[in-house]
Amino acid sequence: MTHMPRPGAIAAAPDHSPDAAPDRHAGIYRYDDLDREFVFQRVAQFREQVRRRLSGALTEDEFKPLRLMNGVYLQLHAYMLRVAIPYGMLGTTQLRRLAEIGRRWDRGYGHFTTRQNIQFNWPALVDVPDMLHALAEVDMHAIQTSGNCIRNVTTDHFCGAAADEIVDPRVHAEILRQWSTLHPEFSFLPRKFKIAISGTPQDRAAVRTHDIGLIATRDAAGAVGFTVYVGGGQGRSPFLAVKAREFVPEADLLAYLEAVLRVYNQYGRRDNIYKARIKILVHELGAEAFLRRVEEEFARLPRGAHALDPALVEAIRAHFAPPPLERLPERSPAFDLARARNAAFARWTRSNLHPHRQPGHAIATVSLKPVGGIPGDITSDQMEALADLADRFSFGEVRVSHEQNLVLAHVRKDELYALWQGLEAIGLGTANAGLVSDIIACPGLDYCALANTRSIPIAQAIATRFADLDRQHAIGELRIKISGCINACGHHHVGHIGILGVDKKGEEFYQLLLGGDPGPQAELAEITGPGFDAAGIVDAVETVVRTYLDLRGEGERFIDTLRRLGHAPFKEALHGAA
Numbered sequence: 001m002t003h004m005p006r007p008g009a010i011a012a013a014p015d016h017s018p019d020a021a022p023d024r025h026a027g028i029y030r031y032d033d034l035d036r037e038f039v040f041q042r043v044a045q046f047r048e049q050v051r052r053r054l055s056g057a058l059t060e061d062e063f064k065p066l067r068l069m070n071g072v073y074l075q076l077h078a079y080m081l082r083v084a085i086p087y088g089m090l091g092t093t094q095l096r097r098l099a100e101i102g103r104r105w106d107r108g109y110g111h112f113t114t115r116q117n118i119q120f121n122w123p124a125l126v127d128v129p130d131m132l133h134a135l136a137e138v139d140m141h142a143i144q145t146s147g148n149c150i151r152n153v154t155t156d157h158f159c160g161a162a163a164d165e166i167v168d169p170r171v172h173a174e175i176l177r178q179w180s181t182l183h184p185e186f187s188f189l190p191r192k193f194k195i196a197i198s199g200t201p202q203d204r205a206a207v208r209t210h211d212i213g214l215i216a217t218r219d220a221a222g223a224v225g226f227t228v229y230v231g232g233g234q235g236r237s238p239f240l241a242v243k244a245r246e247f248v249p250e251a252d253l254l255a256y257l258e259a260v261l262r263v264y265n266q267y268g269r270r271d272n273i274y275k276a277r278i279k280i281l282v283h284e285l286g287a288e289a290f291l292r293r294v295e296e297e298f299a300r301l302p303r304g305a306h307a308l309d310p311a312l313v314e315a316i317r318a319h320f321a322p323p324p325l326e327r328l329p330e331r332s333p334a335f336d337l338a339r340a341r342n343a344a345f346a347r348w349t350r351s352n353l354h355p356h357r358q359p360g361h362a363i364a365t366v367s368l369k370p371v372g373g374i375p376g377d378i379t380s381d382q383m384e385a386l387a388d389l390a391d392r393f394s395f396g397e398v399r400v401s402h403e404q405n406l407v408l409a410h411v412r413k414d415e416l417y418a419l420w421q422g423l424e425a426i427g428l429g430t431a432n433a434g435l436v437s438d439i440i441a442c443p444g445l446d447y448c449a450l451a452n453t454r455s456i457p458i459a460q461a462i463a464t465r466f467a468d469l470d471r472q473h474a475i476g477e478l479r480i481k482i483s484g485c486i487n488a489c490g491h492h493h494v495g496h497i498g499i500l501g502v503d504k505k506g507e508e509f510y511q512l513l514l515g516g517d518p519g520p521q522a523e524l525a526e527i528t529g530p531g532f533d534a535a536g537i538v539d540a541v542e543t544v545v546r547t548y549l550d551l552r553g554e555g556e557r558f559i560d561t562l563r564r565l566g567h568a569p570f571k572e573a574l575h576g577a578a
């Protein structure tokens with residue numbers, strides 16, 4: 001955040017991380033003194049604002065814009081503090097601090113969200129400045145986690161490690177973070193603005209559901225550039241983003257995004273909150289007309305002033321240098337033996353590992369979806385124990401995924417068994433990544449003031465129905481996503497099975513959607529028919545799964561069976577023949 005006091009400029013802070021820190025190789029951006037000073041000043045400012053609110057000098061209405069600038073929401077029962085985790089990367093020093101904050105000022109836990117952030121659900125307002133101060137001490141804050149500004153840039157949780165990656169997206173995510181933080185022109189947009197970037201065509205960042213989605217890639221000569229998508233979003237009117245440019249060269253990235261945001265800032269609707277997102281502007285103008293304005297604006301921009309300096313990109317890249325991974329053979333006899341001897345470990349390796357680019361290593365997903373648990377929740381004790389495991393096995397680094405899980409990205413294969421045992425001991429070893437019980441769910445009526453229905457108990461009931469892990473593995477990849485209202489914070493539009501809570505004459509009802517996909521073959525889910533009550537929706541999911549099992553081809557995933565056969569057989573099973 002080097003340039004925070006000088007918004008719009010980008011710079012690379014020197015890396016001051018002490019050599020002895022266990023997370024010195026974690027792939028996080030390190031602040032310089034100026035960044036730190038700025039964040040501490042901001043805490044002091046907010047402390048004064050909170051004092052004035054508590055003394056009655058400010059009404060809640062007057063205080064609202066001030067608290068929202070610092071990530072403080074008012075939920076159903078309490079204030080909530082949303083803390084930014086830049087592109088989901090955490091060092092273990094930071095994770096331990098989050099644990100401490102949860103224990104000291106919340107109820108001993110935190111909640112990881114679908115936007116790679118963490119939320120504390122029960123802080124007392126009087127304590128929030130101390131929480132923010134404690135965060136500032138480990139280079140964290142809550143700025144731009146709320147409000148009509150550019151929010152936390154999200155990315156692929158396997159970045160910098162995945163075998164299929166073409167460009168490490170953290171470098172550009174950091175550049176975008178610096179560019180967008182307190183950007184004077186884009187601090188009061190018509191509505192919030194979300195950018196996601198993926199460095200692989202496998203797109204694990206759901207880029208087409210974002211206001212701007214970027215796929216970082218290389219041209220034939222190896223130069224970095226970006227396929228740019230614009231105008232995606234979920235909420236009450238979901239749209240997949242349209243392709244704006246096949247290849248924007250790296251040097252032009254900021255100029256191009258500046259052009260998109262200028263057109264949005266100028267023409268986006270401010271008269272109706274439900275029509276204010278860029279997706280509506282793209283839709284109302286038509287993609288072609290919208291993109292023409294972007295190109296005109298882009299042509300007008302003084303390119304030199306916005307060009308990304310390659311030396312600066314390199315300096316930022318240095319913050320994300322790979323950790324000192326050992327050269328190992330791809331096969332690990334110790335790993336193979338442990339798999340052969342322990343069926344539960346073998347099962348976990350089938351669902352929770354992803355190929356690493358360095359032979360002899362793997363990326364491990366730490367499930368925050370124990371059967372019957374609350375998706376995304378983790379206790380302070382678990383955070384601390386996980387930090388110990390990350391120091392021991394993954395260079396002091398932990399990532400947050402938009403699927404509300406955590407990731408240890410650089411684990412030696414021959415240490416995976418020890419890691420799994422450590423995870424099992426703290427309740428984080430569930431072998432369900434990508435399976436039926438790995439459910440995304442928004443906070444819903446348990447916390448959220450906008451909710452129609454509860455989401456968490458529905459996720460718990462479905463996970464409990466499918467508790468048998470062998471059965472889940474036999475069913476295979478199936479992504480269920482639940483939102484407690486039309487705002488779609490739980491991504492139901494892009495669930496293989498999406499569940500949307502609706503209010504029907506004062507009663508909680510749930511619509512079932514099928515066929516959504518956030519990935520490279522992005523699709524929006526479609527409603528199948530009339531909704532279900534809380535018990536009925538669990539049965540309905542069971543019906544969909546049984547229908548799939550009856551109809552699937554050899555090794556065919558749920559989403560592929562659905563694509564092959566269409567929705568008709570599923571609708572018929574759910575609602576009878578039309």
Ligand code: HEM
Pocket residue numbers: 073074075080112113114115119191194232233234235236237277441442443448449450487488489490491
């Ligand atoms: C105080 C609690 C929350 C409030 C008041 C809130 C409000 C909203 C609203 C109004 C929208 C619709 C925006 C639009 O269509 O223009 C939305 C979308 C969204 N929210 Fe939340 N939300 C809350 C909590 C969360 C949480 C906990 C998460 C993550 C788990 C989250 C992630 C998202 C996502 C991913 C979207 C859809 C993407 C998009 O913006 O189009 N929200 N939220």
Ligand code: SF4
Pocket residue numbers: 442443444445448449450451452453483484485486487488489490
């Ligand atoms: S989807 Fe609705 S109920 Fe769920 S968190 Fe968002 S606003 Fe609240």
